[in-house]
Amino acid sequence: MSDSESSTSDRTEKSMDQEHKEPSPAPRDEPSADAQSDSSTDVTPTRKTRKRPELKPPAEEQKNLQTPQSAESAPNASTETTVSQGGWGYWGSWGKSILSTATATVATVGQGLTQVIEKAETSLGIPSPEELSAQAEEEKTDDSSGTNKEEGEKAYGMGGAMGMISSSSMGMLSSLTTVVQSTGKTVISGGLDALEFIGKKTMDVIAEGDPGFKKTKGLMNRNSTLSQVLREAKEREQQQQEAESVSSETDKKAHYGMLFDEFQGLSHLEALEILSRESEAKVKSVLTTLSGEELTKLREELQDIKEPFSLMEFDDELEDDMKGDDGEDFVKELTDVLERLQISTSADKLSKARKNAFNHITNMKLQSESKQQEEEEEEEEEEKEQETPVTKYSVEDAHLFAITSLAEFTARSIEQFQKTAEMLLHCNTEEATAAEQARVLSQVTIVICKEVSLLSKKYTSCLTTIGANEKGEVLNPLITSVFLEASNSASYIQDAFQLLMPVLEVSHIQRTVESAQ
Amino acid sequence: MAYAYLFKYIIIGDTGVGKSCLLLQFTDKRFQPVHDLTIGVEFGARMITIDGKQIKLQIWDTAGQESFRSITRSYYRGAAGALLVYDITRRDTFNHLTTWLEDARQHSNSNMVIMLIGNKSDLESRREVKKEEGEAFAREHGLIFMETSAKTASNVEEAFINTAKEIYEKIQEGVFDINNEANGIKIGPQHAATNSTMGGSQGGQQAGGGCC
Numbered sequence: 001m002s003d004s005e006s007s008t009s010d011r012t013e014k015s016m017d018q019e020h021k022e023p024s025p026a027p028r029d030e031p032s033a034d035a036q037s038d039s040s041t042d043v044t045p046t047r048k049t050r051k052r053p054e055l056k057p058p059a060e061e062q063k064n065l066q067t068p069q070s071a072e073s074a075p076n077a078s079t080e081t082t083v084s085q086g087g088w089g090y091w092g093s094w095g096k097s098i099l100s101t102a103t104a105t106v107a108t109v110g111q112g113l114t115q116v117i118e119k120a121e122t123s124l125g126i127p128s129p130e131e132l133s134a135q136a137e138e139e140k141t142d143d144s145s146g147t148n149k150e151e152g153e154k155a156y157g158m159g160g161a162m163g164m165i166s167s168s169s170m171g172m173l174s175s176l177t178t179v180v181q182s183t184g185k186t187v188i189s190g191g192l193d194a195l196e197f198i199g200k201k202t203m204d205v206i207a208e209g210d211p212g213f214k215k216t217k218g219l220m221n222r223n224s225t226l227s228q229v230l231r232e233a234k235e236r237e238q239q240q241q242e243a244e245s246v247s248s249e250t251d252k253k254a255h256y257g258m259l260f261d262e263f264q265g266l267s268h269l270e271a272l273e274i275l276s277r278e279s280e281a282k283v284k285s286v287l288t289t290l291s292g293e294e295l296t297k298l299r300e301e302l303q304d305i306k307e308p309f310s311l312m313e314f315d316d317e318l319e320d321d322m323k324g325d326d327g328e329d330f331v332k333e334l335t336d337v338l339e340r341l342q343i344s345t346s347a348d349k350l351s352k353a354r355k356n357a358f359n360h361i362t363n364m365k366l367q368s369e370s371k372q373q374e375e376e377e378e379e380e381e382e383e384k385e386q387e388t389p390v391t392k393y394s395v396e397d398a399h400l401f402a403i404t405s406l407a408e409f410t411a412r413s414i415e416q417f418q419k420t421a422e423m424l425l426h427c428n429t430e431e432a433t434a435a436e437q438a439r440v441l442s443q444v445t446i447v448i449c450k451e452v453s454l455l456s457k458k459y460t461s462c463l464t465t466i467g468a469n470e471k472g473e474v475l476n477p478l479i480t481s482v483f484l485e486a487s488n489s490a491s492y493i494q495d496a497f498q499l500l501m502p503v504l505e506v507s508h509i510q511r512t513v514e515s516a517q
Numbered sequence: 518m519a520y521a522y523l524f525k526y527i528i529i530g531d532t533g534v535g536k537s538c539l540l541l542q543f544t545d546k547r548f549q550p551v552h553d554l555t556i557g558v559e560f561g562a563r564m565i566t567i568d569g570k571q572i573k574l575q576i577w578d579t580a581g582q583e584s585f586r587s588i589t590r591s592y593y594r595g596a597a598g599a600l601l602v603y604d605i606t607r608r609d610t611f612n613h614l615t616t617w618l619e620d621a622r623q624h625s626n627s628n629m630v631i632m633l634i635g636n637k638s639d640l641e642s643r644r645e646v647k648k649e650e651g652e653a654f655a656r657e658h659g660l661i662f663m664e665t666s667a668k669t670a671s672n673v674e675e676a677f678i679n680t681a682k683e684i685y686e687k688i689q690e691g692v693f694d695i696n697n698e699a700n701g702i703k704i705g706p707q708h709a710a711t712n713s714t715m716g717g718s719q720g721g722q723q724a725g726g727g728c729c
Contacts, residue, residue, distance in 0.1 A: 419557065
């Protein structure tokens with residue numbers, strides 16, 4: 001339905017432009033065109049809104065965002081509302097928070113303010129103004145070819161069934177506007193968290209890093225699914241990369257979102273979302289068929305399942321010392337916890353991802369140690385220069401390894417949850433209740449997030465060693481981006497965990513029915 | 518890496534007909550005689566070129582076991598193409614096609630392109646289902662048909678690509694509303710379409726990092 005609106009508004013916009021050009025070329029009425037598009041429900045104008053962060057969101061759209069949320073009984077509803085109420089106004093405080101953290105950073109690390117902002121922008125995947133204007137032009141050309149076709153396509157409308165599908169499948173909403181809007185916002189508010197977090201932490205890191213993940217607040221907004229948020233981020237990175245390759249600045253850059261997709265993280269997430277959504281619908285329909293005592297009883301039981309999903313406390317003060325940890329502790333801990341689920345799951349892939357990370361870290365450590373030795377020797381005898389080690393990692397290499405590892409580890413974690421969801425729906429175990437399983441899974445989440453935190457520490461410590469001779473302007477943004485992506489990873493993992501709640505509820509209902517028969 | 522379109526595929530059919538092997542052959546160009554049973558769904562992806570356009574295939578390889586059926590059904594939605602696979606050396610897998618087809622039609626969108634695949638064509642001596650039977654079934658139900666061998670890679674590429682061509686044609690004809698992502702089609706990042714032809718160097722495989 002929004003398709004038709006979008007095409008019409010596109011056309012009006014364009015025809016307006018043309019009219020302006022021909023009869024009265026003098027007043028280029030850009031603002032009015034913009035104002036019009038801002039209030040319409042169209043994808044392209046929404047992007048425009050994004051390009052102009054200082055613009056306030058149209059009131060009606062805010063309403064759209066809030067109404068479904070107020071109906072949600074989700075535990076994090078309150079945080080969501082704040083986020084959406086903030087709207088684009090958040091940009092203001094966002095800027096401020098950067099400013100304050102930046103000044104702090106400047107003082108300690110000696111990093112320029114603009115750089116912090118630049119870095120923040122690139123890590124958040126916000127395209128530069130130049131890219132945006134280029135993009136806008138391309139959008140215009142694309143649109144013009146698309147408009148004619150759309151009428152033809154509409155004629156092939158697929159009836160009522162499609163409506164249902166479109167609102168539920170693959171996490172795609174029929175109204176793209178709200179998605180893009182809220183996606184933009186979630187990314188930014190998510191980024192805001194991360195940035196504040198980084199700002200505080202960067203200094204600590206330089207001294208002695210400890211990126212804990214105290215917040216359980218994820219990126220999830222019910223109007224946009226997590227996979228959409230991530231897909232958007234990936235696509236922006238793709239565009240960015242292309243823009244970069246055109247200007248041929250740096251060819252090797254680590255793009256978390258694209259890597260995450262390459263590790264099939266997006267696909268697993270989509271599948272998990274499908275199972276979660278369908279389970280949610282099933283639970284709702286079961287609840288409507290019950291009444292009286294039965295209903296109260298089930299409600300109470302479901303409440304027990306929900307509980308572990310709302311309290312998640314990360315014990316990040318727990319000191320993991322940095323001894324040569326090859327991830328075996330993690331694998332053991334994870335396997336032990338998973339066993340308590342009483343369903344056949346294996347942590348092999350996640351363990352492998354952890355081992356890969358360990359190998360990268362060890363290689364880098366070895367290399368940097370030999371480099372250090374070399375330097376010490378160099379001080380004694382200068383002519384040693386030719387004997388450079390075969391594998392020499394630059395800080396960019398180390399950064400790429402770090403981001404790749406985080407993306408792989410996160411993708412595998414989400415796969416772990418997706419497989420868990422399938423197994424929960426597949427076999428009704430008698431050994432553990434759904435509420436117990438919920439507690440176990442919250443434990444799993446904590447174990448995994450702790451590991452993400454540990455990995456980011458290890459990688460940044462590698463970065464600091466390798467980049468010991470680099471300037472702060474080179475090294476600091478890389479370290480910041482590792483922490484940013486680690487923080488995002490933890491959010492994605494926690495959001496994926498939340499998706500398991502309806503699955504456990506259905507599983508519980510299935511078991512109850514089965515035992516009653 | 519940038520694509521003009523992304524198509525979602527599903528691979529369905531009885532257990533042991535070679536669904537995962539077909540996917541592996543297509544994404545990694547290798548054959549693995551012993552394969553773990555698929556649990557729920559696994560994924561693969563690869564970039565192909567049709568009409569000078571880069572198209573990314575995102576393939577959902579579903580479990581064939583009956584007990585997973587209710588779960589895998591959930592994944593049919595939003596697929597643009599389906600590979601319905603049977604084993605030419607096992608008559609029962611051919612007999613079950615009607616059920617699979619009904620299931621697929623019921624749980625996916627009506628425009629989904631379905632390719633019927635008679636796999637294991639290398640095992641001619643053990644053949645139980647004639648090629649003509651497959652062709653007849655396909656004709657009757659409006660499917661495309663092909664016999665493949667995941668082992669020798671015969672027709673594997675073609676099976677995936679011809680399905681994509683059919684979907685692509687449907688897009689050109691306007692049958693698919695590409696703006697409705699429930700059809701299993703996504704448009705790539707905006708300017709992908711314009712310079713995709715030049716980005717050929719990045720084509721080829723782009724499977725899940727060989728980690729499956």
